[in-house]
Amino acid sequence: MACWKGAARRARVSARSLGAGSLVVIASACSLVGYPAGEVPPPAPASARPVPAEATVAPPPDRPPDAARAEPSTRSTPAPEGARTDAGKSYEVFGRRYRIMGTADGYRERGTASWYGEAFHGRPTASGETYDMYGFSAAHRTLPLHSWIEVSNLDNGRSLILRVNDRGPFADVGRRILDLSYGAARELGVVGPGLAEVDVRALTDEEVERLRQNEQR
Numbered sequence: 001m002a003c004w005k006g007a008a009r010r011a012r013v014s015a016r017s018l019g020a021g022s023l024v025v026i027a028s029a030c031s032l033v034g035y036p037a038g039e040v041p042p043p044a045p046a047s048a049r050p051v052p053a054e055a056t057v058a059p060p061p062d063r064p065p066d067a068a069r070a071e072p073s074t075r076s077t078p079a080p081e082g083a084r085t086d087a088g089k090s091y092e093v094f095g096r097r098y099r100i101m102g103t104a105d106g107y108r109e110r111g112t113a114s115w116y117g118e119a120f121h122g123r124p125t126a127s128g129e130t131y132d133m134y135g136f137s138a139a140h141r142t143l144p145l146h147s148w149i150e151v152s153n154l155d156n157g158r159s160l161i162l163r164v165n166d167r168g169p170f171a172d173v174g175r176r177i178l179d180l181s182y183g184a185a186r187e188l189g190v191v192g193p194g195l196a197e198v199d200v201r202a203l204t205d206e207e208v209e210r211l212r213q214n215e216q217r
């Protein structure tokens with residue numbers, strides 16, 4: 001996309017309540033979340049912050065799909081204290097209105113995932129958290145914020161459990177279903193190709209509770 005060439009900017013998203021549980025989201029600039037393959041090189045950490053030691057290590061070798069699904073990595077941080085869901089609300093981006101699901105229960109979908117990084121590092125996410133490109137998070141157009149999902153790369157079998165804390169992707173909406181943070185994309189082997197076919201599954205309440213218990217250990 002031509003708008004990625006030059007100084008890419010985060011699509012500024014501002015939301016305000018309009019009553020009846022609606023949100024209006026105003027996005028500016030031509031930048032759309034998600035880097036297409038081959039157009040944007042891996043981010044230059046010096047302009048953001050030093051690269052964590054783990055980010056300098058080559059990605060792990062591909063794992064068999066069955067093994068990956070049996071023990072997916074859990075790397076996302078918990079939702080901030082007092083975080084609220086936006087289930088059932090709606091918002092508008094580039095003239096298109098999106099209705100957020102009332103619940104993530106039973107959600108499962110296959111499609112294309114992309115990733116976003118340095119251009120958005122340090123900027124607010126839809127949840128109000130600061131985007132950390134080196135962290136492990138995901139953006140989805142209609143899953144309630146703070147939903148936990150298992151993302152499996154169908155090309156190499158790698159899996160991660162991530163928390164949704166942002167909205168997107170808004171490029172190629174007929175094909176892309178998920179945007180990954182740079183850290184999550186690197187773990188899943190998506191940074192190089194830029195795009196990957198993924199299986200996205202919302203965790204059950206029981207699985208989320210187990211995650212919480214593990215966090216307390």
